[in-house]
Amino acid sequence: xxxxxxxxxVGLIGGSLARAxxxxxAVGDIVGCGRALPNLERALALGVIDRxxxxxxxxxxxxxxxxxxxxxxxxRGVFDAIAGRLQPExxxxxxxxxxxxxxxxxxxxxxxxxxxxxxxxxIAGTEHSGVEAALANLYQQRRVIVTPLPETxxxxxxxxxxxxxxxxxEVTQMSVAHHDEVLAATSHLPHLLAFGLVDTLxxxxxxxxxxxxxxxxxxxxxxxxxxNPVMWRDICLANRAAVSTMLARFGAEMTxxxxxxxRADGEHLLDIFTRAKAARDRYVDGTKDETA
Amino acid sequence: xxxxxxxxxVGLIGGSLARAxxxxxAVGDIVGCGRALPNLERALALGVIDRxxxxxxxxxxxxxxxxxxxxxxxxRGVFDAIAGRLQPExxxxxxxxxxxxxxxxxxxxxxxxxxxxxxxxxIAGTEHSGVEAALANLYQQRRVIVTPLPETxxxxxxxxxxxxxxxxxEVTQMSVAHHDEVLAATSHLPHLLAFGLVDTLxxxxxxxxxxxxxxxxxxxxxxxxxxNPVMWRDICLANRAAVSTMLARFGAEMTxxxxxxxRADGEHLLDIFTRAKAARDRYVDGTKDETA
Numbered sequence: 001x002x003x004x005x006x007x008x009x010v011g012l013i014g015g016s017l018a019r020a021x022x023x024x025x026a027v028g029d030i031v032g033c034g035r036a037l038p039n040l041e042r043a044l045a046l047g048v049i050d051r052x053x054x055x056x057x058x059x060x061x062x063x064x065x066x067x068x069x070x071x072x073x074x075x076r077g078v079f080d081a082i083a084g085r086l087q088p089e090x091x092x093x094x095x096x097x098x099x100x101x102x103x104x105x106x107x108x109x110x111x112x113x114x115x116x117x118x119x120x121x122x123i124a125g126t127e128h129s130g131v132e133a134a135l136a137n138l139y140q141q142r143r144v145i146v147t148p149l150p151e152t153x154x155x156x157x158x159x160x161x162x163x164x165x166x167x168x169x170e171v172t173q174m175s176v177a178h179h180d181e182v183l184a185a186t187s188h189l190p191h192l193l194a195f196g197l198v199d200t201l202x203x204x205x206x207x208x209x210x211x212x213x214x215x216x217x218x219x220x221x222x223x224x225x226x227x228n229p230v231m232w233r234d235i236c237l238a239n240r241a242a243v244s245t246m247l248a249r250f251g252a253e254m255t256x257x258x259x260x261x262x263r264a265d266g267e268h269l270l271d272i273f274t275r276a277k278a279a280r281d282r283y284v285d286g287t288k289d290e291t292a
Numbered sequence: 293x294x295x296x297x298x299x300x301x302v303g304l305i306g307g308s309l310a311r312a313x314x315x316x317x318a319v320g321d322i323v324g325c326g327r328a329l330p331n332l333e334r335a336l337a338l339g340v341i342d343r344x345x346x347x348x349x350x351x352x353x354x355x356x357x358x359x360x361x362x363x364x365x366x367x368r369g370v371f372d373a374i375a376g377r378l379q380p381e382x383x384x385x386x387x388x389x390x391x392x393x394x395x396x397x398x399x400x401x402x403x404x405x406x407x408x409x410x411x412x413x414x415i416a417g418t419e420h421s422g423v424e425a426a427l428a429n430l431y432q433q434r435r436v437i438v439t440p441l442p443e444t445x446x447x448x449x450x451x452x453x454x455x456x457x458x459x460x461x462e463v464t465q466m467s468v469a470h471h472d473e474v475l476a477a478t479s480h481l482p483h484l485l486a487f488g489l490v491d492t493l494x495x496x497x498x499x500x501x502x503x504x505x506x507x508x509x510x511x512x513x514x515x516x517x518x519x520n521p522v523m524w525r526d527i528c529l530a531n532r533a534a535v536s537t538m539l540a541r542f543g544a545e546m547t548x549x550x551x552x553x554x555r556a557d558g559e560h561l562l563d564i565f566t567r568a569k570a571a572r573d574r575y576v577d578g579t580k581d582e583t584a
Contacts, residue, residue, distance in 0.1 A: 123505060143505060185493055186506040190513045192549060193485055195568040200538075200545045201477055202571035211575040213415060213435060214478040217516045221482045224509045225572040229565035236553050236561055246492075247550045251543070253492045257484055258539045261532055266525050273521035276487040279494035280517040283503040 002163065003028045006063035008056055008078050010034050010043045012125065013095045014069035015134025018048045020167035023136040033059035034070075043131045056081035060090065065163065068094040072234040075102055079109030086116075091156045093118045093163075097183060097231075099147045099176045101238035113151040118160040120146045121179065122169065129228065140168030147176045177242075184242035189250060191232055192243070194225040294455065295320045298355035300348055300370050302326050302335045304417065305387045306361035307426025310340045312459035315428040325351035335423045348373040352382065357455065360386040364526040367394055371401030378408075383448045385410045385455075389475060389523075391439045391468045393530035405443040410452040412438045413471065414461065421520065432460030439468045469534075476534035481542060483524055484535070486517040 002021065007014040010032040021027040032049035033056050034040055040052040053059050060066050060082045068078050075096060086092070092114065096102045099119045106117055124142040144164040148157045161171045174182070201210050214222075236243055260268045294313065299306040302324040313319040324341035325348050326332050332344040345351050352358050352374045360370050367388060378384070384406065388394045391411045398409055416434040436456040440449045453463045466474070493502050506514075528535055552560040 145505070182498075182502055182505050185496060185502050186510055189492075190489060190510050192546075193489060194513060195565050196545045196549055197482060197485060197542065198568040198572045198575075199564050200481075200542045202567060203545075204477060204541075206474075207571070210474055210477050211571070213437070213474050214575065217417075217519075218478055218482050220512045220515050221486060222572055223512050225568045227509075227569070229562055229569055232565050233558050233561045237556055237558055240553055240556065244550060244554055247546065247553070249496075250489065250492045251546065251550070253488045253495075254484075254539065254543065254546075257488055258536060258543070261528050261539070262536055264529055264532065266529055269525045269528055270521055272491050273487050273524050275494060276490040276517045277519070277521055279499070279503070280490045280514055283506065 001026060001028070002065045004063045004065075005030045006033060006059040006066045007031070007049065008033045008059060008066065008068045008082075009070035009074075010039060010049060010052075010131050011069060012129045012131070012133045012138070013122065014067060015043060015048045015131040016124075016136070016138035017067055017069070017095075017122075017167065019134050019136040020139055021163065024166045026163070026166040031059050031063065039131060046131065046134075048131055048134055057085040060085055060087075062087065064090055065159070066090060066092045068092065068096075071231050072096050072098055072101055072238045073230070076105040076108060079106050083109045089116075091116045091118065091159055093120045093146075093160045095120065095122055096238075097121060097187070097235050098238040099179045103149065103176055113149055115151050115153040116156040118146055118148060118152060118157050119176065120144060120160060120164070121183070122164070124169075137168065139164065142169050144169040144171045145179055146171060146173050147179045148173060149176065180239050180242045181245075184239055184246045188235055188239055188243050189246045191224050191227060192236070192247065193250075194222050195232070198222050198225040293318060293320070294357045296355045296357070297322045298325060298351040298358045299323070299341065300325045300351060300358065300360045300374075301362035301366075302331060302341060302344075302423050303361060304421045304423070304425045304430070305414065306359060307335060307340045307423040308416075308428070308430035309359055309361070309387075309414075309459065311426050311428040312431055313455065316458045318455070318458040323351050323355065331423060338423065338426075340423055340426055349377040352377055352379075354379065355382055357451070358382060358384045360384065360388075363523050364388050364390055364393055364530045365522070368397040368400060371398050375401045381408075383408045383410065383451055385412045385438075385452045387412065387414055388530075389413060389479070389527050390530040391471045395441065395468055405441055407443050407445040408448040410438055410440060410444060410448050411468065412436060412452060412456070413475070414456070416461075429460065431456065434461050436461040436463045437471055438463060438465050439471045440465060441468065472531050472534045473537075476531055476538045480527055480531055480535050481538045483516050483519060484528070484539065485542070486514050487524070490514050490517040 005027050007018055018030050030049045032040055032043050032052040043049045056078055070078055094102055102119050122139055122144045124138050164171050204210055297319050299310055310322050322341045324332055324335050324344040335341045348370055386394055394411050414431055414436045416430050456463050496502055
């Protein structure tokens with residue numbers, strides 16, 4: 001049971017955690033904190049939070065659990081604002097899409113790795129954003145990755161894990177570096193390809209015509225190119241090393257495909273397409289239960 | 293009104309044309325032709341066709357309209373089988389995803405460009421295939437591109453155009469080369485990226501784990517990697533020149549993105565992502581009516 005929860009950044013991710021914990025009866029008082037006053041007023045009116053402040057230091061003053069759900073580029077500022085203002089027993093966790101940069105930001109602000117910081121990442125979201133899109137069931141049957149460090153207090157880790165389980169999520173642990181590699185492959189690279197594809201087409205001389213003839217497959221494929229540009233700039237910068245490695249691997253694959261097409265090597269093309277289809281079909285079957 | 297329609301290749305595309313024309317009362321007798329006997333028997337049982345033969349020459353013998361909907365790699369064989377067997381007034385059209393190779397195959401089989409050949413391409417499909425997936429409304433409010441040549445008989449062109457309009461489609465004309473460029477950009481390149489991405493992930497050492505953490509965005513993005521590998525091998529080989537050009541353009545875009553990430557140029561990344569999001573949002577808004 002969390003007595004006082006502070007949510008820094010009351011959008012889809014932070015608001016959904018508040019709603020889920022409330023629905024589970026797992027939280028007492030919820031204070032919201034953010035920069036935009038109208039958003040905080042809306043969150044209060046919707047009953048997502050009990051009260052709000054625009055000052056992070058004030059938000060965390062009496063909290064036993066703090067959840068930070070701001071864009072990666074704003075993490076450092078939040079850590080700076082709350083360092084030295086926490087209760088001794090307070091646990092801090094976050095929802096950032098990259099974990100290495102969050103840990104570095106915390107070290108820069110606190111001067112060391114805070115033992116009661118539990119870096120985390122709920123693998124959930126919808127194409128909508130903002131507190132109005134927050135859902136009590138957003139995390140049900142979704143994965144949450146926590147990336148504890150050697151310095152992490154096991155009690156703090158257990159409490160964060162329990163918090164997510166009360167929201168219906170399945171929690172798994174991995175190292176910070178491994179998290180950032182896995183997400184570079186499954187999320188960051190696909191987003192870069194979608195942005196890159198749509199921009200390539202937009203730059204063609206006949207771009208209006210081209211988009212007219214793009215059918216259903218293209219619509220699905222390019223959906224993630226409608227994601228928030230600022231958030232994705234921050235992710236690319238925060239996860240530079242792992243994203244660069246994945247871009248190089250993908251580049252080698254596409255060079256191989258382009259060479260096969262140039263030399264009309266149908267056998268090699270068929271091998272690649274068949275292997276990709278098998279992986280995709282196996283993967284979709286294997287995770288059917290998560291798509292509902 | 294078509295008196296005798298011959299459909300060579302009775303799958304999703306061919307079967308849906310038969311169903312749509314029947315529903316519109318725009319066709320008399322429909323003969324199906326294909327290599328797999330069980331599929332033809334199923335098409336007959338479903339009422340998609342009135343009778344069938346496995347011999348293309350026999351199928352076209354009395355037909356006034358012939359629709360060829362076989363994989364691109366099988367086009368040449370069909371043209372060889374029907375050359376010299378057509379009624380003088382018979383019109384031939386097709387549903388191939390690449391038009392340059394279809395015209396070359398026809399020239400190779402007929403010895404010249406048949407004036408009553410109208411190359412065409414319905415921009416439609418579902419993730420399913422086969423005659424059981426055929427729908428009378430598959431082409432409603434979808435685009436069909438016809439690519440007449442200087443040699444094409446205007447009466448034949450008008451009749452093919454009318455046939456598709458009776459199915460509820462919107463028909464547009466473009467040159468063979470332009471069609472192949474537009475489709476390389478909007479369909480062939482995205483499919484190659486999806487195959488390439490899924491194969492890149494499948495080849496990672498920890499591929500099982502990676503796919504476990506792939507969330508909703510990845511599922512949408514990679515759906516087209518479940519497409520038929522043989523069909524896509526044929527398309528890549530048939531449209532080598534235009535696909536190679538688009539792969540090179542996309543490669544340059546990704547090199548630019550990778551360089552920006554390496555040198556942490558957030559401003560340039562934001563420019564690209566913002567332009568891509570604007571194009572995607574404009575495109576989705578602009579074609580809302582087609583997605584229903």
